[in-house]
Each structure stands twice: as C-alpha cells, then as structure tokens.
Amino acid sequence: MTESIFPARLGALTRSSSACLEMAHNLLSDRRPTLNLARLLACVVVLLWFLPDTTEAAPEAPAVTAFTDINVVPMDQERILTAQTVIVHDGTIVAIGRDVTIPAGARIVEGRGAWLSPGLADMHNHVDGANDLALQLSLGVTTMLNMGEARNSFVGRTRAAIARGNVPGPRAFAALAIDGSPQHGHLVVATAEDARATVQVAKANGYDFIKVYNNLSTEAFAALTTAAAEARIPVVGHGVTSVGLARQLKADQMLVAHAEEFFYTFFPTPGPADENTAPDVSEISAAIALIRRHDAFVVADLVTYGAIARQWGRPEVVEQYPASPEARFLAPGDRVSWAASGYARRSGSLDARRWFLDVFVNRMNAAGVHLLSGTDAPGIPGLVPGFALHQNLLALEAAGLSRFDALATATRNPGIFMARAHPGLPPFGTIAVGSCADLIVTSANPLEDLRTLSRPIGVMANRRWFTQSDLSALRERISTAYRNAELSDEPGEASRD
Numbered sequence: 001m002t003e004s005i006f007p008a009r010l011g012a013l014t015r016s017s018s019a020c021l022e023m024a025h026n027l028l029s030d031r032r033p034t035l036n037l038a039r040l041l042a043c044v045v046v047l048l049w050f051l052p053d054t055t056e057a058a059p060e061a062p063a064v065t066a067f068t069d070i071n072v073v074p075m076d077q078e079r080i081l082t083a084q085t086v087i088v089h090d091g092t093i094v095a096i097g098r099d100v101t102i103p104a105g106a107r108i109v110e111g112r113g114a115w116l117s118p119g120l121a122d123m124h125n126h127v128d129g130a131n132d133l134a135l136q137l138s139l140g141v142t143t144m145l146n147m148g149e150a151r152n153s154f155v156g157r158t159r160a161a162i163a164r165g166n167v168p169g170p171r172a173f174a175a176l177a178i179d180g181s182p183q184h185g186h187l188v189v190a191t192a193e194d195a196r197a198t199v200q201v202a203k204a205n206g207y208d209f210i211k212v213y214n215n216l217s218t219e220a221f222a223a224l225t226t227a228a229a230e231a232r233i234p235v236v237g238h239g240v241t242s243v244g245l246a247r248q249l250k251a252d253q254m255l256v257a258h259a260e261e262f263f264y265t266f267f268p269t270p271g272p273a274d275e276n277t278a279p280d281v282s283e284i285s286a287a288i289a290l291i292r293r294h295d296a297f298v299v300a301d302l303v304t305y306g307a308i309a310r311q312w313g314r315p316e317v318v319e320q321y322p323a324s325p326e327a328r329f330l331a332p333g334d335r336v337s338w339a340a341s342g343y344a345r346r347s348g349s350l351d352a353r354r355w356f357l358d359v360f361v362n363r364m365n366a367a368g369v370h371l372l373s374g375t376d377a378p379g380i381p382g383l384v385p386g387f388a389l390h391q392n393l394l395a396l397e398a399a400g401l402s403r404f405d406a407l408a409t410a411t412r413n414p415g416i417f418m419a420r421a422h423p424g425l426p427p428f429g430t431i432a433v434g435s436c437a438d439l440i441v442t443s444a445n446p447l448e449d450l451r452t453l454s455r456p457i458g459v460m461a462n463r464r465w466f467t468q469s470d471l472s473a474l475r476e477r478i479s480t481a482y483r484n485a486e487l488s489d490e491p492g493e494a495s496r497d
C-alpha cells in the first residue's frame with residue numbers, strides 16, 4: 001500500500017488480510033513470508049487483538065506505516081532532520097533515518113518533502129463531547145487534559161474508546177476539580193475528611209489529577225496534598241486564596257493551571273482604585289524564583305486571558321463571534337452560553353494585565369520554566385476547541401517566544417510534564433524511537449511558520465492514520481450536524497475554567 005500525502009489517492013484505508021499476513025510476518029521473522037499454520041494463527045491473533053470490544057466504529061486495520069521522504073521536526077532540540085524515513089509499528093515510532101529498511105507490507109505514506117511534527121497537546125481545556133474531540137483531532141491535537149467538569153462517561157468510557165481507536169479524538173487525561181464553596185459550580189470539598197475521601201474517589205474513577213480551585217480551605221488543601229501524595233495522584237490547579245501559590249507549590253502542587261493565577265495569589269494585591277492594575281514587572285523575578293525552586297509547570301494560556309481581555313466590557317466583541325470562520329464548529333450549547341457570558345458586561349480594562357502576562361510568560365520561558373499550552377476552550381467565549389490551541393501558539397510567538405519554544409509548550413513540554421506526573425506512561429511529545437506515534441504532517445516547516453500546523457495534511461493518533469480528506473470529513477460532519485439539528489455537544493455553561 002502506497003499513498004502520497006498531497007493528492008489524496010487513498011481515502012480510508014481498508015482492511016487487508018494479505019497486509020495482515022505481511023505484518024504478522026514482519027513481526028515474527030525476517031524471512032520471506034510463506035503461508036503456514038503458525039503465521040495464519042499469528043494473523044488471527046493480531047486481528048483479534050485489535051478488534052473493538054464495543055459497537056463503536058471500527059478502527060482502521062493496524063499496520064506498519066512508513067513515512068518516506070519527510071522532513072522531521074523532532075522537537076527534542078531545535079533542529080530539522082531532512083528527507084527521513086519514519087517507521088511506525090503498533091502506535092510506536094520504531095525507526096527514524098535515511099537508510100531505514102521498510103518492512104514488506106507496510107503502508108507507505110510518501111511525504112514528498114512534507115514536514116512531520118509531534119501531535120499537539122492542549123493541557124487545559126474542558127472538552128468532553130464527541131464532536132469537540134473529533135474537531136481537535138482534525139486540527140492536529142493528539143493529547144488533551146480536561147481540567148474539570150467532564151462527564152463521568154467521558155472519564156470512564158470515552159477516553160478508553162479513544163485509546164482503542166474507536167472514537168476519533170486526542171489521548172485524554174482528566175482532572176477532578178474541587179473547590180471549597182459552590183460559587184464556581186465545582187464539587188465542594190469542605191473538610192480534611194472530605195479531601196481524603198476525594199483522593200480515593202478520584203483514584204477509583206481513573207482521574208489523572210486533582211485540580212484545586214479558588215475557595216478551598218487551608219485545612220482541606222493540606223489534607224488533600226498529603227493524601228494525594230500517598231495515592232500518587234498529582235495536584236494541579238488555580239491559586240487557592242486561603243493558601244497562596246507560594247505555599248501551594250511548596251506543598252508539591254506541580255502545575256499552575258493559568259499564568260494569570262499569579263495575579264490573584266502571588267503578586268501584590270492592587271488597591272481598590274483599580275483592581276485590574278498590572279503588577280510592576282520588578283515583581284516577576286520572585287515569581288520565577290518560586291516556580292524554579294519547586295520545578296513547577298505553568299500553563300501559558302495567553303489565548304485565554306487575551307480572549308477575556310478583548311471582550312471585557314465590550315459586548316460588540318462577543319456579538320462578532322458567531323461570524324468567525326471557526327464558529328460553524330461550535331456546539332450550539334456553547335453558542336448560547338457564550339452569548340450569555342458575563343465578561344462583556346464588566347467594566348474597566350484588563351489590557352495592562354494582558355500586556356504584563358506577555359512579559360511574564362516570556363521571562364518564565366527565558367528562565368527555563370516548563371510552560372504548557374492551554375486554552376480553557378470551549379468554556380471562554382471566543383475559544384473553539386482545536387482552533388484555540390493554534391491561536392495560543394501564535395500568541396506565544398507574539399509575546400516573544402521563539403517558534404521552537406512556542407511549539408515546545410504543545411509538544412515536548414507536555415510530554416515532560418506527563419512523564420513526571422505519571423512515570424511509566426508511554427512517552428510522547430517528541431519524534432524519537434520509542435515515542436508514541438502522535439504525528440502531524442504539514443506542507444511547510446512549522447518552525448518557519450506555526451500557522452501551517454492549523455492546516456494539517458495528515459494526522460496519526462491512537463494507531464490510526466487520517467489523510468487530509470479524512471480530517472476535512474471529520475470537520476464537515478460536525479458543521480453539518482450543527483447546521484441541521486439542534487444538537488448540543490456540550491453541557492453549555494460558559495466560564496468552566
């Protein structure tokens with residue numbers, strides 16, 4: 001099987017028993033394939049292994065895939081490997097080089113000088129609907145972290161179906177969000193005893209993280225971090241008002257879920273004259289010293305705060321969102337909740353803080369802080385899943401990061417973060433032998449123009465290969481569904497940050 005990326009000669013790939021035999025052969029021996037009982041048995045075993053155990057759409061037949069004549073952006077360091085062959089077997093990269101032997105029977109994707117980068121990660125969103133999952137994948141997002149309020153069915157079932165290749169979407173991690181009051185609509189954890197029980201509940205339900213929120217009590221926070229450390233479930237989240245980020249990071253909270261949390265629980269509180277005054281930039285070094293001391297990660301969600309700042313007190317900005325090109329991929333429930341969101345009715349301006357965040361993020365990056373891309377989509381009006389991640393990469397570049405450093409926040413750094421959070425996970429975020437084959441193919445070099453990543457011409461995720469026509473079919477299916485039906489993909493409550 002050979003296909004070129006550019007003219008979509010092959011659309012959906014079909015199951016092929018001969019390909020399977022070839023693959024089984026390649027798995028088992030280097031000799032020429034001859035049909036015998038052992039190989040036939042191996043083929044049956046391989047097919048059974050990949051057969052879906054649900055009634056969901058079956059994934060493509062598994063195969064060894066060889067990307068040929070492709071320029072690799074490995075993201076381990078700032079470099080390009082030109083004219084490479086990359087071999088993927090069973091969802092893992094097994095060979096990269098110029099003189100790599102392509103196994104017989106492999107599916108060959110002719111790169112013809114295209115570019116291969118690690119798939120992208122949105123490490124702060126609130127996506128749990130099937131359409132938003134497919135939308136993200138169609139835009140090259142192959143990993144996500146749901147930061148709270150996901151449906152139980154998403155945490156327990158949908159994520160497993162994605163991993164099996166039965167549901168198109170990014171590999172999904174999930175955080176259980178808890179707060180000390182019902183003010184923001186999160187699960188209330190009032191006491192130390194509640195906090196300890198929460199850790200067990202999170203563990204039993206397969207959550208990867210616990211996300212702390214603004215109003216947690218000091219007592220609950222202390223009990224939570226102790227119990228979470230014992231259970232090996234990392235704590236991430238907002239600044240907790242009663243505790244403060246300085247003590248939170250000291251207690252091993254490993255991730256600050258928004259860069260702007262430092263306004264609320266670290267930098268000096270502004271006077272009553274203008275509560276949205278930006279801190280003095282001289283305060284930044286103390287914040288960086290704190291983060292570095294505890295080797296914490298920070299979600300550099302410039303797109304999130306930028307969207308809020310743009311619509312703050314400006315209803316005309318929110319009224320424009322339905323006319324944006326990406327709005328046809330927005331779930332009707334979110335369309336309704338965006339219009340009802342309160343930011344446009346606020347007074348004053350966040351512009352000074354928006355500018356400060358650019359400086360802060362740029363300085364953190366220069367100091368070696370591990371920044372992760374995140375968006376909060378679709379909870380913040382204006383931020384459509386998938387599209388928002390690409391906008392965040394551009395916002396990071398505009399703030400002064402190199403394109404390599406900006407792209408690292410959505411590839412290499414999330415890989416480092418997850419490896420530290422959960423040692424033993426299959427590695428992702430770079431193109432290297434042994435890494436997950438989460439891959440995005442583009443027609444141009446993303447290190448010369450990040451925008452090329454928003455127009456992928458191929459994506460590989462969860463052992464499946466999606467051609468450019470597969471990706472646009474995913475998007476068309478979504479926009480058609482939204483156009484033709486009052487179909488709500490999402491619970492539809494804005495500001496689920």
Ligand SMILES: [Zn+2]
Nearest residue numbers: 147376496497
């Ligand atoms: Zn959020």
